[in-house]
Every structure is written in C-alpha cells, then in structure tokens.
Amino acid sequence: MTSLSSETSLTGADPSKPSGSAPAMVIDDVVKRFGRGNDIVTAVDHVSFNVQQGEFVSVIGPSGCGKSTLFNIIGGLLGDYDGNVLIGDERISAPHPEVGMVFQEESTFPWRNVIDNVAFPLELQGVAKSERMDRAHHFIDMVGLANFEKNYPSQLSGGMKQRVSIARTLVSQPKILLMDEPFAALDEQTRLLLGDKITQIQQQLHQTTLLITHNLTEAVQLSDRIVVMTYRPGRVKRIVNIDLPRPRTSDVVGSDAFGHYVAEIWNDLREEASRGMADSETAASRRGAHG
C-alpha cells in the first residue's frame, strides 16, 4: 500500500496513469448559472478535471453542490453552459453517442420486458433482431439477470431494475459510462452488492466511468479517483486518489485503508454539508416566517 491518499492537480493529471494517452473526457472550466437579473444562482463554478481511459472517477458533494447539473451538462441534456466538456476534440452540447447515461430515478420501460428494455438502444440503431437479442443476452448475463429476460419491471426489485438500466446503457458499448446516483434509492446491503457488480463489469470491460454520488462509502469502494465538490456554488475542492488494490470487492469496506479514505473525505465534506444544512434551515425558517 502506498500513501493513503495522493492529491492530484485539479485537472486530474496523474503520474500513475499511462503518460501520453489522451483523456477519455476533459471537463474544462465549466460554469453553469441559472436564473436572471438579481436572481442568478451559480450551480457549477469553474469546474475542471479529466477522466482517463478505463478510469473510474466519482464526483462527490453535499446536496445542492451542482452534481446533477454537472451530470446533465456532461450527458448533453443541458447544452447551454460556459467552458468545455470535451470528448476527443468534440465539445458536448447535446447527448453524445459515446456517452451512456444511467439515471438516479428508476428508468426502465414498464411496458417492455427485461430483454426488450436492454435491446432498446440497438432497436433504435436498426440492429437486426437476432443480433440485438444476442447482445442483450450478453449484457443481461453480465449484470446477473440471466433468468429474468422475460420478466417485466413490475416483477423485479429496485436493485434488479437498476441493473436492467445499466445493461441497457452498456449494450450500445459507450466509451464513457455516466451514472447519477444509480443506487440512491436502494438499501445499504443491495448497494454494496451492486457496487461489486459494477466494479466487476468495469474491470471486465475496462469501462471509463464517471459516477455522481453523495455516498462516501460507495465512492471509495468503486473509484480510482474522487472529485470532492464544495457546497453552492459547486467548485472542485480536492481530487483524491484512491489507492486500494484491484480487483476490488465489497470486502474492501472492512479494511483500515478504506476507513481512512472515508474519514479523510468526510473531513472535507463535513464543512460543505454543514453549510448546506445551515442554508436549508435558514430557507425553512424564512418560509415559516412568511407562512
């Protein structure tokens, strides 16, 4: 084990990564403001970092730090922003075919069974039925739902539905997997087990992954690097290298090193989360006073 945490530069240049290889994604000085006139709120403020090929990066921060805004910008759902999100030389201003998105809310199509849900992106691309079924089977196996192809989402648990969403995103083999708190609605045990599954898939596919989360243990369990954000306006506070061994499983949560990473990042987050909580309380008391 090397040092518990090695802080990188804010652009994410990391000596441990192969030099000379172009990053899979560059987030460069991104700013996003909402509102007009005196009511402008800066959600994301000069955020910069890179994601290397095959790397798993998490963005963590308290509620209201602009994580979901950043997710929407990187996914191309919010095209109007300052700065650049680059994939190769291409600036993202609309959904990019090389970015696959997994959403926080349950997003399976209730009228399609598991295999038709997973094959959906291939259907849009006009892939022949036999081929899209083969490919869908492959990714359904990968997320561990091999015996549930004909089931409808209403017959599945929350964790299984999220695995269907992940398989549906992976089936088009995106260069970058972008996930917005995909396990937020799940219980802690399911979350750890799904974390195992994600780690396994990421290692198997060498999938470049960017995870947006507010969950500390999830971020440390899965990531190579963690981008810690400040509370409003969302800025990069620190980027932490997670030097835990790979292949990694949920067993890692019992290790001393894991605990140290969690404690260290929590030290950064505590101040931000406290600011967020104080802000919420002030807003609530104002609402109470006006009510």
Place this chain on the structure above:
Amino acid sequence: MAKSAGIPFTTRWMPEIFGVGALIVAVAIFEALVQSGVVNRFIIPPPSDVFMAFERVVVEENILGRVRETAFEMTVAGVAVVIVGIPIGALLYRYALWRRALEDWIGALAAAPIVLAFPLFLVLFGRSPTTIIVMAFFHGLAPIILKTVEGLTATRKVLINVGRSLNMTSSQMFWKILFPSALPVIFTGIRLSWTFCLITVVGVEFLINLGGLGQLINDLAERYDLPGTYASICFVIFVSVLFFVILERIESWLQPAR
C-alpha cells in the same frame, strides 16, 4: 396455466362466484319486494316476468337485428372517437398554446348534455343512423382527448431523458416512449368515451324512435310492456359488456405487462 393449476378451485373462482352470487341475491330480493307488494309491480316488474319476457322479445321483436344495428352505430362512433380523439390529444400535448386555449372548452364539451341537441342534428343529418353516430361521436370525443393529454403529460421525465440521451427523434420519442407510457391512461379515456357513445346511441335511438335497442325500448314502453322494456334494457347491458370485453382483450394484447 401451471400457475392457476396450483390454486385451489374456490380461491381461483371466488371473485366470479361472489359476483354471480351477489347478482342472484339482488334479483331475489327484488322479486320478494315486488311479490310482497312493497314495490309496485306496475312501476318495476318482478324479475321473473322480465326473465319470461326474453323469449318473446327475441322471437317477436327481431332482437338480433336490433342488437346488430345498435352495435354497428356504436362501433362506428367508438372507432371514430379513437381515430380522431387520440391525434387531437397528441396535438394538444405538443402545442401548449392550443392546450391552454382549448382544454377547458373540451372539458365543457364532455359535461354538455349533447343528447338534448338532437333537433339540430336531425336538421343537419335527417332522421337516419348518421344522426345517431355523429351525436355519439361528439359526446364521446372529449374524454379521450382529455385523457390522451393527461397520459402524455404524465410521462415520467426520466423516461424522456432516457430518450434524449439516446438521441431519439421526435417521432421515435412519441411512438416508443410517450405513447406506450400514456397508453394505460388513454385506455381509461377510451372506456369513458365508449360509455358516453353507448349512452348517446341508445338515448338518441329512443328519442327519435329509430334503429336498434333504443327504439325497441321506446316501443315497448309506449305499449306499457314493462317486462319487455326491462328485458330490452338487459340487451343494452349485453352490448355494453360485449364492447368492454373486446376493449379488455385489446388492452391485454397491447399491454402484456399490465
């Protein structure tokens, strides 16, 4: 099949047994009330008389031809409201200005007693099945439009975002996400619309004394043949059940996950 085989007979068929049992009990109570004189038999005939009148109505009143006529008018009006109503609902969903401008008026149309405007339709279309069909169409149109708008508007934002993330075209977005998502609510609209259509078809047949079961009910009521009148009303219920069974089948076919 295998699933239902494991369920005890009484549990599997209990809802049906209970439903039929409740109907038999209700009929028996009515019979007892009429026979004992609590309910005047000149206002409500005993159910046994209504039952006996079935044969007479079938043999003497050409009931099959009348059922066919009412079912035909109902089918034309029912199909027309679906073909016209769903696209209008989709357009109102697509163009917010149109929706804001027209939604209240369409709501008012749903509540309007269109049956009472039959003299106007008689002038326009004459004393013909066309009048009945057009009136049923207008009465059934509003619910399906409103429910289509409601279903499309209620599509979860995350599903639309999935579509956007996959770079779907507007047409793909409509046919592959919005429409299937709205389908359960649209079917509720179809049910309401078809109910309105059937009420109007039978009501206008009755009012203008033309055509199928409505005219028969009118004739029998004029003759003060109360058992025959109620037996004919049972055939209206039969037509209603027939249409809703067909709709149920279509819905199960289109929405296997339901």
